[in-house]
Amino acid sequence: MALDAGSAEVGRVLREVARLGPYFEIGIGDGGPACGPFPGEPARLGALTADYAERLGTGERRVAASLLFQGLAARLWSPVVAAAARGIVPELAGLRWCWAPGEAIALRVGAPSGWRVDEAAEAAALIWPMVMDGLLKPLRDAMSTFVGLADGLVWGNAASALVGGLNVGPPDTARRAVVLELLAREPLTGAGEFGPGGYVRRSCCLYYRVPGGGMCGDCSLLKRDQSSRDVR
Numbered sequence: 001m002a003l004d005a006g007s008a009e010v011g012r013v014l015r016e017v018a019r020l021g022p023y024f025e026i027g028i029g030d031g032g033p034a035c036g037p038f039p040g041e042p043a044r045l046g047a048l049t050a051d052y053a054e055r056l057g058t059g060e061r062r063v064a065a066s067l068l069f070q071g072l073a074a075r076l077w078s079p080v081v082a083a084a085a086r087g088i089v090p091e092l093a094g095l096r097w098c099w100a101p102g103e104a105i106a107l108r109v110g111a112p113s114g115w116r117v118d119e120a121a122e123a124a125a126l127i128w129p130m131v132m133d134g135l136l137k138p139l140r141d142a143m144s145t146f147v148g149l150a151d152g153l154v155w156g157n158a159a160s161a162l163v164g165g166l167n168v169g170p171p172d173t174a175r176r177a178v179v180l181e182l183l184a185r186e187p188l189t190g191a192g193e194f195g196p197g198g199y200v201r202r203s204c205c206l207y208y209r210v211p212g213g214g215m216c217g218d219c220s221l222l223k224r225d226q227s228s229r230d231v232r
Contacts, residue, residue: 004113004114004115004116005088005113005114005115005116007111007112007113009088010083010088010090010091010112010113010114011028011112013083013086013087013088013090013114014026014028014079014083014090014109014112016086017078017079017082017083017086018079020078020082020168020169021168021169022104023074023075023078023079023165023168024078024079024082024165024168025079025106025107026079026090026092026095026107026108026109027106027107027108027109028108028109028110028111028112029108029110030096030108030110031096031098031106031108032098034098034099034100035096035097035098035106035108036096036097036098037094037095037096038095038096038097038107038135038139039097039135039138039139039142040097040142041142042142042143042145042146045139045142045143045146046145046146047101048068048099048105049061049064049065049068049143049146049147050064051101051102052064052067052068056210056211057210057211057212058209058210058211060206060209061146061147062147062148062149062206063206063207063209063210065143065147065149066149066153066154066157066205066206067205067206067207067210069139069140069143069149069154069157069158070157070158070160070161070205071161072105072139073136073139073157073158073161073162074161074162074164074165075105075107076092076107076131076135076136077131077158077161077162077165077182078161078165078168080092080127080130080131081123081127081162081165081175081178081179081182082165082169082172082175083114084117084120084123084126084127084174084175084178085172085174085175085177085178086174087116087117087118088114088115088116088117089114089115089117089123089126089127089130090109090112090113090114091109091112091113091114091115091130092109092130092131092134092135093130093134094109094110095107095108095109095135096108096109096110120174120177120178120180120181121181123178123181124178124181124182124185127178127182128182128185132158132185136158140154150203151187152191152202152203153203153204153205153206155187155188155191155203156191156192156201156202156203156204156205157203157205158188158191159183159188159191159192159201160191160192160199160201160205160216160218162179162182162183162188163179163183163192163199163218164218165179166179190202191203192218192220198217198218199218200218200219200220201218201219201220202220203220204219204220204221
């Protein structure tokens with residue numbers, strides 16, 4: 001049974017996993033006026049999508065929204081899964097995101113809290129409603145007010161973002177166990193499958209439509225002998 005973890009313990013683990021890279025960073029504190037609830041007002045999310053499209057060099061809002069969703073999904077899954085592998089699931093209720101035009105996105109929580117866990121299944125049971133139901137589905141709903149994205153694409157992006165976190169840092173069997181538990185749940189379970197060359201998704205994130213873009217390592221159209229991405 002999951003037990004409450006203290007603020008100091010959760011904060012320590014969040015700082016530890018942040019060392020894996022920027023997609024694993026969740027700051028502590030409200031962050032000031034540039035920050036708001038996640039995902040917040042659709043208008044602010046629409047402005048972020050437009051800014052992201054400009055940075056990508058694409059005039060297709062659907063492409064920018066798809067890649068933004070995938071990036072934000074990675075920012076949510078990665079630190080939580082990595083923390084869970086260390087025995088702590090951080091609480092993301094009240095998560096805030098900070099952004100201004102032309103700047104990178106930062107995620108923050110107030111006073112950190114969470115739960116101690118011993119097993120991957122126990123961790124996944126806490127992570128799923130918090131991340132999928134509490135954050136990713138509201139993000140999808142907010143985006144749907146200004147851009148059309150098919151469910152297969154959206155949840156394929158979420159699954160790809162979840163698996164992709166395993167490619168950062170050293171091989172970690174505990175992280176992989178949590179990822180596999182999460183992938184076994186709908187709608188992620190049908191989004192792709194593991195093969196000899198790693199994870200292969202069934203939908204396309206549309207990255208190939210970005211000027212200078214190409215196929216991602218888990219793309220279903222990529223020949224497996226050309227794939228450079230391995231799930232560790």
